[in-house]
Amino acid sequence: MKEIKIGGVPEHFNFPWHKAIEQKKFISQNIKLTWQDFYGGSGELIKALANDDINIAVMLTESAIQAIEKDYPFQILQKFVDTPLMWGIHVAENSSYTDVEQLKGTKAAISRLGSGSHLMAFVHAKQQNWDLKNLAFENVKNLNGALKALPKDQAQYFLWEHFTTKPYVDTKIFRRLGDIPTPWPCFVLVAKEEFIQQNEILIKTLLSVINKISANLKNQTDLIEEIADRYKLAKADVEKWLDQTEWSQHKLSKTELEEIQKELLALDLINSRSKHQDICVV
Secondary structure, three states, X not given: OEEEEEEEOOOHHHHHXXXXXHOOXXXXXXXXXXXXXXXXXXXXXXXXXXXXXOOEEEEEXXXXXXXXXXXXXXXXXXXXXXXXXXXXXXXXXXOOOOOHHHHOOOEEEEOOOOOHHHHHHHXXXXXXXXXXXXXXXXXXXXXXXXXXXXXXXXXOEEEEEHHHHHHHHXXXXXXXXXXXXXXXXXXEEEEEHHHHHHOHHXXXXXXXXXXXXXXXXHHOOOXXXXXXXXXXXXXXXXXHHHHOOOEOOOOOOHHHHHHHHHHHHHOOOOOOOOXXXXXXOO
């Protein structure tokens, strides 16, 4: 039996993987799939994938492309979530900020350089017409770090997935000033080129299993209750999230990649465009 180590953020988007593991869908295909949570987000995932701590990463699309453009030996296997990620723009409940425009010139909390919270701060700043060269950051490592840093004013705002942070908005640790969606499909599956070359059939089998699970997941009658219980979310929030979320079973197309690269170039987050076949498994 072949063992594959996969990692991702401990969020509701990755529920299909846990469902498939619990139902022994991979075991039935002679694959021992081991999941690892990464609380530090994409930056931590990139490091783990580069060091062979994991074989596959469920990674934010923008972070994966930036990593590959920086010469990490990765390729995108396929999209995992087709819809945008909704990032909440958070401040401490005790802060004086009441509007996102007031955040100009303040410091953004990020999980680490190259993470989604880092890259989306640039997307947000561009949207606000701020000078991207003047952005300031405080590395807080993860969500827990932000929960401590913002009330202490070590950083003034924090971008993180809307529904993951909602419990902390409800309990008045954070206050949300707004939301900003990613202008692209939000999650992709990424692996090192060497692993892909050596495990072509195995990867095809694994993708077949997870794609079948994700395609049929919304047919589960108690899905809202199960996700709410697992991730400690309100049922109403899970229902709203599911309405705006679609898992993907398809490759990242050439057109999609070019549009994302165009956005990242405009933000100075990448210096050039690689060809589709150099970034994606085709």
